[in-house]
Amino acid sequence: MTVYQNVKAVLKELGNTKLVCVTKTIDAQRINESIRAGATIIGESKVQEYESKCDDLLPCEKHFIGHLQSKKVKKAVQLFDVIQSVDSLKLIQDINKKAWELGKVQKIFLQINIGKEPQKFGFAEDEIAQVITEIHGFKNINVAGLMCIPPFDSPEQTRSCFKRMKALFDEMQQTYQENVDIQELSMGMSSDYRIAIEEGATMVRIGSSIFGDRKY
Numbered sequence: 001m002t003v004y005q006n007v008k009a010v011l012k013e014l015g016n017t018k019l020v021c022v023t024k025t026i027d028a029q030r031i032n033e034s035i036r037a038g039a040t041i042i043g044e045s046k047v048q049e050y051e052s053k054c055d056d057l058l059p060c061e062k063h064f065i066g067h068l069q070s071k072k073v074k075k076a077v078q079l080f081d082v083i084q085s086v087d088s089l090k091l092i093q094d095i096n097k098k099a100w101e102l103g104k105v106q107k108i109f110l111q112i113n114i115g116k117e118p119q120k121f122g123f124a125e126d127e128i129a130q131v132i133t134e135i136h137g138f139k140n141i142n143v144a145g146l147m148c149i150p151p152f153d154s155p156e157q158t159r160s161c162f163k164r165m166k167a168l169f170d171e172m173q174q175t176y177q178e179n180v181d182i183q184e185l186s187m188g189m190s191s192d193y194r195i196a197i198e199e200g201a202t203m204v205r206i207g208s209s210i211f212g213d214r215k216y
Contacts, residue, residue, distance in 0.1 A: 007037035022207030028056035087121035099140035115151035145184030162199035
C-alpha cells in the first residue's frame with residue numbers, strides 16, 4: 001500500500017483519536033503525501049533533521065517528540081507548535097525563557113516515565129502535581145497535555161501503563177491554572193496504539209504503519 005493509502009486506513013481506524021504522523025528519517029516528499037491524505041500533525045524527534053526539510057513541507061501542525069537537549073531549545077521553540085517530550089523542570093524553565101525571548105507562548109506536554117524505567121526520560125507520576133505548582137508563574141508556556149512511552153512489554157502490561165496514564169490525565173484535567181490546560185493524552189505507537197485508544201488516548205504517534213508496509 002502507498003503512504004496515502006496507509007494514512008487513509010489509519011485515520012479510518014482511529015476515529016476521533018488524533019494522529020501524529022511520525023516522520024523521523026522520512027523525506028519531505030513522502031511526508032507531503034501523508035499530509036495530502038489527511039495527516040494534519042507530524043512528529044519529529046531531531047531538531048536538526050526537521051530543520052533540513054521543513055521548508056519543503058506542506059502546511060501542518062508540527063510536534064517535537066524526541067528528547068530535547070538544552071542547546072536545541074531555542075530552535076525547537078522557533079520551529080514547533082508543540083513540544084511533547086518535556087521531561088524535567090529545568091527544560092520547562094529553558095523553554096519558558098526562550099519562548100519569552102521569541103514573544104511566543106509555547107505549548108508543551110509533560111512526559112511521564114510511566115514504566116519507571118531508569119534508562120528513559122520523564123517525570124514520575126507522583127511528581128506531576130508538584131511540577132504544576134512550581135510552574136504556576138511561567139507566562140510563556142502552556143501545559144496542554146501528557147505523553148508517555150511505555151515499556152516494550154506484553155500487551156496486558158502495556159495496558160496497565162496506559163490505564164495509569166489515563167487516571168493521571170483525568171486527575172490533571174481538574175487543575176485550574178492560567179498556564180495549564182491539559183486536553184491531550186499522547187500515548188500509543190504503531191505496535192500498541194489500539195490498546196492505547198481503548199484506554200483513553202486522545203492522540204497516538206504512528207510511523208512504521210504509515211511509512212512501512214502496513215500489516216493488519
